Amino acid sequence: MSDGWIACLDVPGIYSVTDSHEHTCGLSPRCRSSSTHSEHRRSSQSRLCNCCFPDQLFEKRMTTTESGKRRRLVGVSTKMYFDLAKSKSYLDAVLSSVPSLLAELREPTDVFVIPDFVNIIPYAERIAAGKAPLLLGAQDAHHDDGGAYTGEVSPKVLAQAGVKIVEMGHAERRRLFGETDEWVAQKALGAARNAMVPLICVGEVSQGGGAEKAVEECWTQVYRVFENPNFPKDAEVILAYEPVWAIGKSEPASAEHVVAVTKLLRQKAADLGRPGLVRILYGGSAGPGLFQKLEEGVDGLFLGRFAHDPKQFVETITEVGGGRK
Numbered sequence: 001m002s003d004g005w006i007a008c009l010d011v012p013g014i015y016s017v018t019d020s021h022e023h024t025c026g027l028s029p030r031c032r033s034s035s036t037h038s039e040h041r042r043s044s045q046s047r048l049c050n051c052c053f054p055d056q057l058f059e060k061r062m063t064t065t066e067s068g069k070r071r072r073l074v075g076v077s078t079k080m081y082f083d084l085a086k087s088k089s090y091l092d093a094v095l096s097s098v099p100s101l102l103a104e105l106r107e108p109t110d111v112f113v114i115p116d117f118v119n120i121i122p123y124a125e126r127i128a129a130g131k132a133p134l135l136l137g138a139q140d141a142h143h144d145d146g147g148a149y150t151g152e153v154s155p156k157v158l159a160q161a162g163v164k165i166v167e168m169g170h171a172e173r174r175r176l177f178g179e180t181d182e183w184v185a186q187k188a189l190g191a192a193r194n195a196m197v198p199l200i201c202v203g204e205v206s207q208g209g210g211a212e213k214a215v216e217e218c219w220t221q222v223y224r225v226f227e228n229p230n231f232p233k234d235a236e237v238i239l240a241y242e243p244v245w246a247i248g249k250s251e252p253a254s255a256e257h258v259v260a261v262t263k264l265l266r267q268k269a270a271d272l273g274r275p276g277l278v279r280i281l282y283g284g285s286a287g288p289g290l291f292q293k294l295e296e297g298v299d300g301l302f303l304g305r306f307a308h309d310p311k312q313f314v315e316t317i318t319e320v321g322g323g324r325k
């Protein structure tokens with residue numbers, strides 16, 4: 001989602017992609033012979049080169065607006081809630097309203113949808129076919145691009161399929177599948193290496209310890225990503241602050257707590273002095289009516305159940321986007 005962060009797809013089939021490593025290192029067949037490539041890279045300060053990509057499939061996406069403001073960001077993970085038919089009808093509903101809505105919002109806003117793995121390809125095909133300005137995410141990815149890892153999914157393949165955002169470190173994966181901070185750091189590297197944005201979930205386990213303690217717990221979960229010398233300093237990161245105790249409940253965490261924690265997290269990220277953009281979301285029983293209360297601390301929301309009704313998702317996107325013009 002940085003300058004030039006566009007799907008590496010060869011029109012018209014999403015399967016005929018070239019190796020995403022080629023794109024990140026500037027050796028795409030499209031510009032391998034182009035003497036302008038290095039200039040493009042230099043001028044855009046991007047890991048990717050605009051001349052590699054067919055603009056007809058995805059509009060050029062920017063993480064910051066022309067005034068340098070961070071674009072707002074809102075999305076949903078369907079976790080493992082939907083069957084095939086529901087996944088299809090859900091995307092139908094989202095595609096029928098979100099693209100036109102995005103054009104009407106006051107604030108430039110990015111919207112992402114993260115289905116289960118089985119739905120990645122059909123979602124990618126539908127999004128590409130409709131040229132919809134919708135970012136596709138994956139709920140997880142292995143850190144290596146390929147190898148003997150039965151049951152795992154390669155970040156390289158996800159990038160080839162059209163995925164832009166890789167979620168990692170979600171509380172459910174940490175608790176149920178033993179995902180560790182170290183894995184998260186490696187997965188973030190795998191995502192960035194394949195020109196996808198890591199969406200790193202952090203959150204304190206217990207309620208009531210106050211904002212500073214929560215930040216300490218959250219930072220432990222994520223600092224390895226930033227400390228890894230191989231993690232590009234200019235790589236974009238999305239941090240999703242999701243207090244574990246607020247996930248799957250009827251109400252989100254209090255606005256006071258979320259704003260205090262996310263402000264401190266933003267300060268810690270800024271203190272690193274990296275040029276890479278960090279956007280911060282709140283997740284955990286989020287839904288319509290919440291964003292305005294958190295606006296001071298977050299760039300948007302990460303929804304679960306309260307986006308299952310597409311109308312509620314649209315309502316939330318409208319709020320995050322500052323309303324219709």
Ligand SMILES: O=C(CO)COP(=O)(O)O
Nearest residue numbers: 247248284285286304305
């Ligand atoms: O875990 C979440 C998003 O990642 C939030 O889920 P719920 O909104 O269903 O609590």
